[in-house]
Amino acid sequence: MKLALRSVSFCLIFIIFIFLAIWLAAVPAMAQEGPLETTPPKDTMPEEIIKRFAAKEKEFKEARDKYTFRQDVKVQTVDGDTVDGEYREVFDVIFDGKGKRIENVVFAPQSNLTKIFMSQEDFEDIRHRLPFVLTSDELGEYTILYVGQQQEDDLHCFVFDIAPKAIEGKKRYFQGRVWVDDKDFQIVKTYGKTVPDIRKKHGNDENLFPKFTTWRQQIDGQYWFPVFTKADDELHFKTGDVHIKEIVKYEDYKRFGSNVKVLYEGKELPQGEKKPGTPEQKKPQ
Numbered sequence: 001m002k003l004a005l006r007s008v009s010f011c012l013i014f015i016i017f018i019f020l021a022i023w024l025a026a027v028p029a030m031a032q033e034g035p036l037e038t039t040p041p042k043d044t045m046p047e048e049i050i051k052r053f054a055a056k057e058k059e060f061k062e063a064r065d066k067y068t069f070r071q072d073v074k075v076q077t078v079d080g081d082t083v084d085g086e087y088r089e090v091f092d093v094i095f096d097g098k099g100k101r102i103e104n105v106v107f108a109p110q111s112n113l114t115k116i117f118m119s120q121e122d123f124e125d126i127r128h129r130l131p132f133v134l135t136s137d138e139l140g141e142y143t144i145l146y147v148g149q150q151q152e153d154d155l156h157c158f159v160f161d162i163a164p165k166a167i168e169g170k171k172r173y174f175q176g177r178v179w180v181d182d183k184d185f186q187i188v189k190t191y192g193k194t195v196p197d198i199r200k201k202h203g204n205d206e207n208l209f210p211k212f213t214t215w216r217q218q219i220d221g222q223y224w225f226p227v228f229t230k231a232d233d234e235l236h237f238k239t240g241d242v243h244i245k246e247i248v249k250y251e252d253y254k255r256f257g258s259n260v261k262v263l264y265e266g267k268e269l270p271q272g273e274k275k276p277g278t279p280e281q282k283k284p285q
Contacts, residue, residue: 001075001116001244002207003237034151041158041182046146049158050139052185058135060186060223065101067225068094068256072249073126077115077242085113095256115242116235119207121172125194130214130248131226132174132190134162141165141173149182152189156182167196176211186224190214208235210244219253226250 077085090107145161157179164173176192198207210233216224231246
């Protein structure tokens with residue numbers, strides 16, 4: 001988010017991995033979240049878990065690109081308990097008559113944000129980086145550290161901290177923590193932020209981004225798709241702090257067309273067939 005009435009500009013990008021541990025200590029605890037156990041995994045190595053979940057993430061990314069869904073976005077600025085500005089957008093991700101993936105906006109009232117305005121990076125984050133995906137093609141860009149195991153609802157998860165090894169040009173990254181289900185080896189929860197924040201060396205032009213949590217839910221019995229993102233953070237601009245709240249809902253997932261292939265452990269499953277015996281993570285209220 002940027003301060004209102006400021007133009008977009010880019011500055012020299014700096015690496016912020018060194019303070020990752022400081023704000024990761026503030027990972028929000030949900031009602032059904034167990035304590036973090038720092039014991040090593042049994043009968044496997046962290047490197048093998050990383051390799052397996054990154055391969056599953058690549059399958060998940062390809063599968064989700066063949067689904068339609070609705071995305072409901074709400075961004076608010078808050079003063080105490082009072083909402084003093086809001087941006088709303090609801091759009092459907094669908095396919096046109098030629099099978100091309102497009103967006104159809106169904107609700108977009110005039111924004112009344114005054115303390116900040118939505119930047120192009122914010123819009124790109126909402127569509128591509130809040131539902132963070134780490135595939136095998138991207139592993140080399142990140143430092144990944146095993147930190148332990150933790151219960152999330154009915155799921156037992158391996159927990160990893162992730163940060164970019166370097167910031168390349170204007171490319172944007174994820175920095176934070178992921179929870180990987182120990183049965184399906186898929187990411188089921190993400191906590192962190194998009195980086196880097198963009199600050200102009202001289203002047204007050206700044207583009208800052210809140211920490212967020214994204215929860216996933218199993219869809220069609222195969223893949224854990226993002227269903228809910230929440231952010232509640234203070235953005236520390238040079239001219240003062242701004243309290244941001246953000247809710248993104250991903251709803252009504254449906255596979256498009258009869259030629260969609262959904263894979264499980266590298267094998268195609270017939271349409272409508274579900275992998276039995278996997279508990280479903282509860283959706284936050």
